[in-house]
Amino acid sequence: MDIQQLQGLVKQMTLEEKIAQLLQLTAHFHEGTDNEGQVTGPMEEMGITESMVTASGSVLGLSGAQAIIDVQNSYLSKSRLGIPLLFMADVVHGFKTIFPIPLAIGCSWDTELAEKSAEIAARESAVSGIHVTFAPMVDLVRDPRWGRVMETTGEDPYLNSLFARAFVRGYQGDNLKEDPDRLAACVKHFAAYGAPEGGRDYNTVNMSERNLRESYLPAYKAALDEGCEMVMTSFNTVDGIPATGNEKLMRGILRDEWGFDGVLISDWASIREMVAHGAAEDDCEAAYRAIRAGVDIEMMTPCYVQHLPKLMESGRVDEALIDEAVLRILRLKEKLGLFENPLRAADPDREREVIFCAEHRNVSYDLAAKSSVLLKNNGLLPLQTDANVALIGPFAQSDDILGWWSCVGAKEDAVQLGKSLQERLSGGKLSIAEGSGIDSITQQQIEAALEAARNADIIVLALGEDSAMSGEGGSRTNIRLPEAQLELVKQLKTLGKPLAAVIFNGRPLDLNGIFEEADAVLEAWFPGSEGGAAVADILIGNVNPSARLTMSFPQSVGQVPVYYNHFNTGRPLDPQKTEERYVSKYIDSPNDPLLPFGFGLSYTNFEYSDLTISSQEMKAGDPLTVQVKVTNTGDRAGVETVQLYIRDIAGEVVRPMRELKGFEKLELAPGESGTATFTLTEEQLRYHHSDLSFSSDPGTFQVFVGPNSRDTLEQSFKLI
16 A cells, blocks of 8 residues: 555544554454463453454564464454554564563674574564564663663663664665565664663653763664664653653654654553653543654554544544554554465464474574673683583573563473583583572571582582573662672682582672682673573583673672763762872772673683874864774683773763773784774764753864773874
């Protein structure tokens, strides 16, 4: 259908049919599902009628090719105008084949592999009947207390933007109608959901518009520039107004300024939640504010279907607002080819061949291997294959390594660390003991752990959070490992044997109690379906770790938020004068994080030298070339992620101490040198001024190049 035909379809629809198109319900409201006939209570509670369900526009949370075929066919058999349903789901980091959590994917600094993971997730989802994924989540994050940091790629707007584009390309491809193995992507959560006060989920967000535009909006904009078809509103307030009813944010910035004409969907019940926020007196006022803001689809509350008709009758809402929302929804259905093929790629036979196939699992393995960050190593790793090892801890044989948003991934399919390590210690011996639970420990567990460890030369600890300790609703004030696991570490430390720790988790942790005790620490995150195999290969050296952190690790939770691109303050701490009192510092802790943004170790060593800039002056339209020599000084091949940062020494608005502007991966053999080359343009020096204009300031800039945001070589130039 072309746009005129879609507009004609809108004209044929009754008001009830139009408003029902704006309603999204979970699958069990529809005929053809296992829960059919069990929703009388929920329908009455929500004020939903059977006719509304019959005309509703989209379904949330159903998957499985045959189930979706049955629901779609049943729905269309009752649809007066033959308008198909949209099926949507949270396919965040994989469908059946689960990839590492997005925060871990960010640590790979590999946008091509990230794109491939999204392509595979789309293929598995599409053949199972899904049309839209609620991903990517691109919220910038600086507070690891917030459980949903696991869904993002980190604390840097530039890097987040690159990954946002990569995920959208992977999910959507080049042409949704011609490529039914792709999904429409929905970028979330617009906007600034990743900055809740206290790191508490759904909490207030309060920041200047300049900070919003500078740090938080770029990744959403990048996703839309890549063609992302849908945007989801966030739960939080933006400048005191809930995002779902925020006209300035949704109409002013998203639609008018950025030109987005795709579908805008509320997050779960967030229209009705405006009442709890105190921004609407009742559901009717919430519906008014949301439709005025341009929200097209209401997820799982009945404010639209119950109140838009009388808002129209009273003259408060023009029917044109409803028509434009319906048209956007129909256009998305047309882009997906649903009018011609309402079943799209859903195919039970092909589904059995495609999902969780070997090819997909291999990519999951690659991402897990490239996402695990070596945080510390005093020479203990890699293990020798003939080593006598004790693997101890609650994750030694755990299958809880998929993470909170693992869609239809099954824990029982996850490759466990214990089994994988056993297979790889060809000439050695592996003893395994649980040691403790996640947050409990018994004397019997301690004794069994000590017994296993006494007969070993090396202890490998498998520690961490269970998946429910992060993710949505998983905020924590104490982000250390649970006390039971720290007690296990203390008990094993008494044996005086070398300790290597592997940490499975969904957020940067306060590593006190383990970092100083262990000889080596590997951050595995929740590594996905093939995580155990990838981690085992890193431990024995089949894989040389190359990942780099995209969130800083704090010294303690009291530093939070701690992030690399901070301001200097008027009284900065001089590292050489730590006893000085009247400067910006803690009296009981360093200012710096334990591990900075960009940090990660390898089994080889890299030396940086000969940092050069092509000119000491830059003019607009005349970019500079920055080069640095990197030499592999170790005894094995490795990949080094060379990072470029800048600092604007003096701006009309205070500028961050460092800002990432580029990175390049160099793969070097032992003794080999390579050159990383960057192009730095005047456009990269621009920022939002106090009047929100976007430009650069003449003056001095510093350039930093190194393996992370802290350990760098330095040069400078002037913008004239």
